[in-house]
Amino acid sequence: MESSKPHAVLLASPGLGHLIPVLELAKRLVTHHAFHVTVFAIAASASPAETQLLRSATSSKLLHVVELPPVNISSLVDADAAVFTRIAVMMREVIPNFRAAMFAMRVPPSLFIVDLFGFEALEIAEFDMPKYTFVPTAACALALTLYVPTLDVEVKGEYVDRAEPLRLPGCKSVRPEDVIDPMMERRNQQYLEYIRMAIGIPKADGILLNTWEDLEPTTLRALRDHKAMAQFAKVPIYPIGPLTRSVGQEEVRTELLDWLDLQPIDSVIYVSFGSGGTYSSEQLAELAWGLELSQQRFIWVVRPPIENDHSGSFFTTGKGGEHPSDYLPEGFLTRTKNVGMVAPLWAPQVEILSHPSVGGFLSHCGWGSTLDSMLNGVPMVAWPLYAEQRLNAAMLTEELGIAVRPEVLPTKRVVRKEEIEKMRVKEVMKTGERALRKGGSSYNSLSQVASAATSFHKEYRSPVKNCP
Numbered sequence: 435m436e437s438s439k440p441h442a443v444l445l446a447s448p449g450l451g452h453l454i455p456v457l458e459l460a461k462r463l464v465t466h467h468a469f470h471v472t473v474f475a476i477a478a479s480a481s482p483a484e485t486q487l488l489r490s491a492t493s494s495k496l497l498h499v500v501e502l503p504p505v506n507i508s509s510l511v512d513a514d515a516a517v518f519t520r521i522a523v524m525m526r527e528v529i530p531n532f533r534a535a536m537f538a539m540r541v542p543p544s545l546f547i548v549d550l551f552g553f554e555a556l557e558i559a560e561f562d563m564p565k566y567t568f569v570p571t572a573a574c575a576l577a578l579t580l581y582v583p584t585l586d587v588e589v590k591g592e593y594v595d596r597a598e599p600l601r602l603p604g605c606k607s608v609r610p611e612d613v614i615d616p617m618m619e620r621r622n623q624q625y626l627e628y629i630r631m632a633i634g635i636p637k638a639d640g641i642l643l644n645t646w647e648d649l650e651p652t653t654l655r656a657l658r659d660h661k662a663m664a665q666f667a668k669v670p671i672y673p674i675g676p677l678t679r680s681v682g683q684e685e686v687r688t689e690l691l692d693w694l695d696l697q698p699i700d701s702v703i704y705v706s707f708g709s710g711g712t713y714s715s716e717q718l719a720e721l722a723w724g725l726e727l728s729q730q731r732f733i734w735v736v737r738p739p740i741e742n743d744h745s746g747s748f749f750t751t752g753k754g755g756e757h758p759s760d761y762l763p764e765g766f767l768t769r770t771k772n773v774g775m776v777a778p779l780w781a782p783q784v785e786i787l788s789h790p791s792v793g794g795f796l797s798h799c800g801w802g803s804t805l806d807s808m809l810n811g812v813p814m815v816a817w818p819l820y821a822e823q824r825l826n827a828a829m830l831t832e833e834l835g836i837a838v839r840p841e842v843l844p845t846k847r848v849v850r851k852e853e854i855e856k857m858r859v860k861e862v863m864k865t866g867e868r869a870l871r872k873g874g875s876s877y878n879s880l881s882q883v884a885s886a887a888t889s890f891h892k893e894y895r896s897p898v899k900n901c902p
């Protein structure tokens with residue numbers, strides 16, 4: 435690694451919804467801003483899909499990828515702890531290993547970016563360089579997060595039991611039933627972790643967001659300028675998205691894509707609930723029956739059912755030995771073989787959504803999937819499950835008009851083509867593309883961050899000083 439170029443270090447927390455945008459941010463720093471980039475990822479919880487992603491990032495030679503050794507957190511969290519708690523604790527416990535790895539690096543970094551769960555690494559005392567928190571979600575989720583310590587004081591009882599919406603200064607109010615998962619039960623450990631995160635995120639020189647100016651102008655304005663809200667953001671906000679994997683980065687030619695080639699344009703609905711979304715057996719059966727009765731063409735990413743936990747396979751994506759016929763209704767695969775395809779556990783989502791035969795996406799509204807859909811101009815049917823997905827779904831349906839949110843399980847009442855046609859998703863796609871282009875708002879935001887780090891590099895890192 436030449437020391438003439440600035441070196442950026444990125445720390446990613448577990449989960450594809452975090453890892454994918456961090457890797458995309460890393461690639462942009464390399465290709466658009468001439469940085470060397472080292473990405474630290476946590477090997478402990480890596481699912482096969484994450485391992486595969488890290489492997490291909492390493493072999494691309496664009497980035498230096500370091501997998502941090504596993505940390506055993508079993509004595510620190512309950513066996514049934516929420517995914518949010520497990521990620522938060524894991525990121526806290528990994529800090530000593532991460533710190534040691536940073537000190538062992540030959541070329542000292544000039545830029546340090548952590549994703550939102552890594553906020554405690556911002557406080558490693560010796561890290562003297564420009565530091566940023568990367569929040570891979572929408573601005574509306576960040577606004578709610580930053581405001582939650584205030585709500586914690588103001589609101590008595592459970593948020594979800596309130597009759598009134600939660601008012602956020604300068605932003606759209608949040609319906610109690612749409613709050614982020616850790617807010618669902620205030621005595622749960624994940625709520626305490628969430629409050630810590632809200633206080634920790636702004637302890638950086640700036641906050642990077644995986645959104646763009648034209649998508650969320652009101653919320654971004656509130657985070658920057660509304661006194662009652664901006665006091666919590668504290669630092670500059672940089673919308674740098676939409677960062678999501680693009681087609682053609684990996685060799686994927688599967689029978690799913692071959693099948694799509696044979697289907698009419700806009701005729702197929704893609705059904706997927708992110709990297710770990712799961713259903714109970716009853717809901718799974720209902721969804722299967724619904725799809726079958728609708729006679730709609732489909733690709734469905736299926737996972738074995740898990741009772742009472744919608745994020746049930748978050749850490750185990752791609753694991754599991756069962757065949758779909760073991761858990762789908764008897765005969766379903768045979769009866770639907772002419773109209774649909776099931777993909778066990780995982781599918782090449784970006785390639786599928788960019789295929790002209792796909793006309794809709796029944797999605798859990800994870801922000802990564804939402805961006806995939808927007809950037810491919812595919813309207814969505816929103817079926818949020820966990821995390822901040824209900825909040826995303828509200829924005830997509832009520833503000834942006836690029837999704838419908840059915841009251842009953844979507845396949846019970848198939849969304850009519852006219853409903854989908856009137857959506858403005860192609861318009862949103864264009865604004866996202868424009869934001870990323872040279873001179874676009876997100877390009878310029880990241881340029882500001884890159885240039886602060888480059889100045890730091892020139893002043894303090896060349897010739898090489900002590901690390902870090």
Ligand code: UDP
Pocket residue numbers: 449450451452454678679706707708709710711735779780781782783784799800801802803804806
């Ligand atoms: N993804 C994929 N194939 C799948 C499921 C997910 O490629 O079968 C990718 C998808 O492109 C997205 C990410 O995994 O970028 C999932 O992130 P998201 O925020 O949508 O949901 P999460 O998995 O965090 O719930």
